[in-house]
Amino acid sequence: MPIRKTGSTPDGKKEGGQQPPLSAVLEENLEQIRARLGNSPDLVIRHYKSMIHEVQVAAIYINAITDKNLVDTYIEQAMKFEFPGEGVGIPAAPGDIYSYFKTKAVSIGKLKVIRDLNTLLEALLSGDTVLLVDGIAEALSGMTSGGEGRAVSEAATQVSIRGSKEAFTESLGTNIALVRRRIKSPDLRLETMTLGAITRTDISIMYIKGLAREEAVFNLREKLQHIEADSILESGYIEQLLEENKFSPFPTMYNTERPDSVAGNLLEGRIALLVDGTPFVLILPATFFVFMHTVEDYYQRYDVSTLIRLLRVICLVVSLFGPAIFVAALNFHQEMIPTPLLINLASQREGVPFPTFIEALMMECTFEVIREAGIRLPSPIGQTVSIIGGLVLGQAAVQAGIVSPAMVIVVSLTGICSFTTPAFNMALSIRFLRFGIMFTGAFMGLYGIAIAALMLVAHMCSLRSLGVPYMSPLGPFSPGDQKDLFVRSPLHFMKTRPRLTRSKRGRRQPGAGSS
Amino acid sequence: MNRRGSSFLAAMLAAMLALTGCYNSRELNELAIVSGIGIDLVPGKEDYKVTFQIVNPKSTPTTVSPGSGLPAIVVISATDRTVFGALRKASKRATRQLFFAHTQLVAIGEPLARRGINHVFDIFERSHELRLNSAALVVRGGSAESLLQMLSPIESISSLGLVNKVENTAKVWGENRRTDVFGLISGIAGEGDITVNGVMLPGDIREGRKKSSLEQSDFKGGSIMSGLAVLKEGRLTGWMEGTDARGTQWLLDEIKETGMDIGVPGASGKLAVNIFHSSTGVRVELREGVPVFHVRIREEGNVSEAGAFVDFSIKEVMDQVQETLKTQTAQEVRQAFEKAQGMKCDIFNFGNELKRTHPQDWQKVMNHWDEAFAQGRLDLHVEAYIRSTGMRTKTYMGQEN
Structure with missing residues (x-):
């Protein structure tokens, strides 16, 4: 089923197909529109009368969501025929006025013909101006949507140093x-x-x-x-x-x-x-790696971008496994820690009343609370929260001997690492998974972490996004796409597009293909 | 399987994962980290007295709370017929579970070494708790217990300090080397005999245990690395000391760096040569029933100090210096070799070398290897090179006439 490109017909709507047709009587139509919109005060109905045949014409629009200038131009153009002697043919009969609108006079964009009430209402509500002519069971709508909207401004959530500063708006x-x-x-x-x-x-x-x-x-x-x-x-x-x-x-x-x-x-x-x-x-x-890349990777030189990408991957691993490995090493694998470090850690833990896992959980939860509070609060207060939370609370917790300093380091490092994931929704997932992995680490040590990681990888390999395997181009492996995965090769070498998303036209640089 | 069933199964599996529980989870503050183990013989009995040096985390200076002022180590001992028994019996004295994975040092008292240590180390291989790469030391003329009780002035944990001491002197002086439990076991299990690093407690043992004695600039206790203990069939039979120890190290190709004082051609002072590179190649063969040990030593050094006027810019003088260095090295090596022959102890790994390269010949001598070794001939070739004379050639003093 091909889709209609104009959106004039509601899709996926199953109301039995009986849409009330428009009446030929203008007043009836207007009455119905008013009734359907519950006499809404922002509904504007402007009445006109054509000079020649005294035909009633009504222009209808909703005040706040239309562009005043456009509406005026539209109506003015529609009414132009009222001034004879401008060289335009004068409509002969009342019925012709309508067809005149349709063919000649209206130079507004996206002119549509409407035959039923529902479509008319929909057009009205999306900011169109509708012209109704008495005696005609059809309506003309012109796109005049506008009204207040946000201007194009700088990206707030995906900031880049280099590259376009424009961000999408709500329109x-x-x-x-x-x-x-x-x-x-x-x-x-x-x-x-x-x-x-x-x-x-x-x-x-x-x-x-x-x-x-x-x-x-x-x-x-x-x-x-x-x-x-x-x-x-x-x-x-x-x-x-x-x-x-x-x-x-x-x-x-x-x-x-x-x-x-x-x-x-x-x-x-x-x-x-x-x-x-x-x-x-x-x-x-x-795919997974789309979330790990930013546009800026392509704007900076390839060596810088490659290093930053690798850094991001490392940070992702740290933010996912950091606290889990710390807890596992401290609780199960003390022999793995170098002796001086172990003695150091042991002396830090002296007097801490909680098990390592509870300590880690406590700190991670505190961190999440601080982060959430920081997001929700107005920005000037948000900073205060992070200062109080991060510095004062952390310092006080250590001094009170409730938390060991090493744990504060691990938790804050994990937190900072999680901020390097460019996509916020991926960072959220990692943040959430971290707790699960921490549980397995605390229950079964590195063995548990390995199991959790294995399950995670298996799950990720089973995912698909619109038919494309989530872990591609790693699994399934496509050698040609490795150039833009962990490393970002020089643009000159990136001659082909990703294998699984592209169609036949794989080459990016037709001129460079022969070299 | 229906959806309910599979979700039930998943829940059960998840529960099983969790229910295995923290089967061997141990919190750091429930552990007593053992930094050193000492094994002694109880006089007049067959029992082992096993001493544990435990790290006291409270007194490590990194802690956030003010330092407790207690010594950094706590020493406890237990006595049993087996090492393992003593390990477990120590729980009667320790407040925490002993944790052996970080044992840096295994010290053996001289009396036990004289009686024989062949059976002591089985537990180190058998137990998963103990480490094979702990350094092994023989306490010369003393007990392992007194070594472990000794505080140390810079390294607060003396076992760590002792290991550092061995490694440090092995690197710059060359008379000692870090011998570890693994090497000891493979030495006992292999052909020939072994040397173990020795340590001596020259100071006041009683004072060395007191924390107050650390509060003075010249520590009354202390330990020094001293020679290599020669173990014949696991029994201490003698000591290689000074240049003999260094000769032994040379034959074992264990010299990393060392200093030699050599005579000055035509003058009375001494030249200090810092050997910074040395390699030894050994080939063993049997000639008419008598083993011949072909040893090639190639050493390179710098002149680090000249106690007399030597004009290093003259080639002949340099040749002479190199010749002297060569002779002196050869002399040290030969002395060590002869001393080992005197003890009938093949501590140079020659037996293993013969067995590896000429298994048939080895069959002929394996039953009387000690005697064969004692009659063996050393074919020694030393190459010595002076690579540099430091930042100047002639000394600031003029030639004395």
Whole structure:
């Protein structure tokens, strides 16, 4: 089933197909609209009368969500025929006024013809201005949506030193423009649909034809059409509704608020999903390593980027296994610790009243509390919380002999390491998994950690994101994609796109292919 | 399987993982970290007296609480017919579970060494708690207990200090080497005899145990590395000392760095030569029933000090210095060899070498190897090179006429 590209028809809506048609009587229509919208005060109905045939014309829009200038232009243009002598043909009959609007006068974008009430209401509620002509059972709607919105500003959650500072906004149109401006290819495809029975949220699929795999686009389309939800308030809704493995701790869709990141991913054959009302754009299929990369990796020189990527991987391992290994080593494998270090640690633990595991759990929980409090509080107070929490509490806990200093080091190191994961949702998963691994470490030592790691790897290998194995290109191994995994090779060597997301057009640099 | 069943199974498996419990989880503050083990013979009995040096974490200066002022080590002993028995009996005296994985040092009292140590080390191989890479020392003229009780002024944990001392002197002086339990066991199990590093307690043993004696600049206790104990079939039969010990080390290719005082050609003072590289190659063969030991030593050194005027810029003088160095090395090695021959102790690993390279020949002499070794001939070749004379050639004093 091909999707309609205009979004005028509600998708996935099964109301039996009987939509009340518009009446030919203007007043009846207006009455119905008023009734359906509950006499909403922000509904504006402007009446006009054509000079020639005295035909009643009504322009309807909702005040706050339309662009005043556009509305005025639209109406003005629609009414232009009232001034004879401008060289335009004068409509002969009242019925012709309507067709005149339709064919000649209205130069507004995205003109649609509406024949039933529901569609009309939907158009109204998404900011269109609707023209109704008395005696005609059709309506014309022109896109005039606008109103207050946030301007394009700097990315707040995915900051980079080098590279574009622009971030997506809440407006779908702006977001599409931001991507379009970066990829000026006719192959950049955009498909729009409306989701959410109540919210009627506009969403757009964006991909580059010829780079993205057709079946992936097809699958995504199918899946989106089968979403049954009454509300889509954020791309997170779609992410959760689309996920193949709902109980996995790992995210299988990447989200970004950076247009350059979207552009880069589109060029690697991935598909972007833009949702109206949120600056976070979903990117799929997203494998594990997508979450470990940032756009800046490609902006900086390759050696720097490679080292930073390796650092990130190390930090990920530390933030996942750090406290677990510490607890396991201290409780089970004291023989593994070098003697001077062991004596040092033993002297630190002297007088600490709790078992190592409880100590670690306590500190980790405290750390999470501080972090959560820091996020929720207004930013000036947020800093105070982290200072009080981090410095005062940590210092006092050590001095009171409740926690050993080494534990504070391990926990804070773990915390800092978890901040290096570029994708926040991946960092969250790791944060959450850390506790589980700490449990196994405290129960069974390194053996337990090894089991947990094995289970984790097995699980990650079983995951798929839109048909692409989550651990690719490591499992399944594709040698050609290793150039952009842990290391970031010089751009000159990156001639091919990732194997599992791309379609036939694998080469990136057609000119460089012969060298 | 239906969904309920599989989730039940998963829950049971998860519970099983957790229910195995913390089967050998031990908190650090429930452990007594043993840094050194000493084994002595109880006089007049067959019992072992095993002494444990335990680290007292309370007094380690890294602790956050103010230092307790207690000595860094606590020593307890237990007596039993077996080492293992003593290990377990010590629990009667220790407040915490003894933890042996960090044992740095195994000290053996001289009386026990004289009686024989062949059977002492079985537990070190058998038990998973003990380490094979602990350093082994023979306490010369004393008991292992007194060595472990001795405090040490810089390293607060004296076992660690002793091991550092061995390693340090092995690196720069060369008369001693770090012998570990593993080497000891393989030496006992192999052909020939072994040497174990010796340590002596020259100071006041009673004072060395007191913390107050650490509060003075010249510590009254203390220990010094002293020679190599020669163990014949596990029994202490003699000591290699001074240059003999160094000669032994040379034959074993264990010299890393050492200093030699050699005579100055045509003058009365001495030249100090720092040997910074030395390698020894050994080949053993049987000639008409008599073993011949071909030993090649190649040493390289710097002149570190000249106690008399020597003009190193003259090639002939340098040749002479190198010749002297060579002769002196050869002399040390030969002395050590002859002393070992006198004791009929093949401490140079020659037997193993013959067995490895000429198994048939070994069959002929294996039953009377000690005698064969004592009659063996040393074919020694030394190559000595002076690589540098330091930051100047001639000394600041002019030539005395």
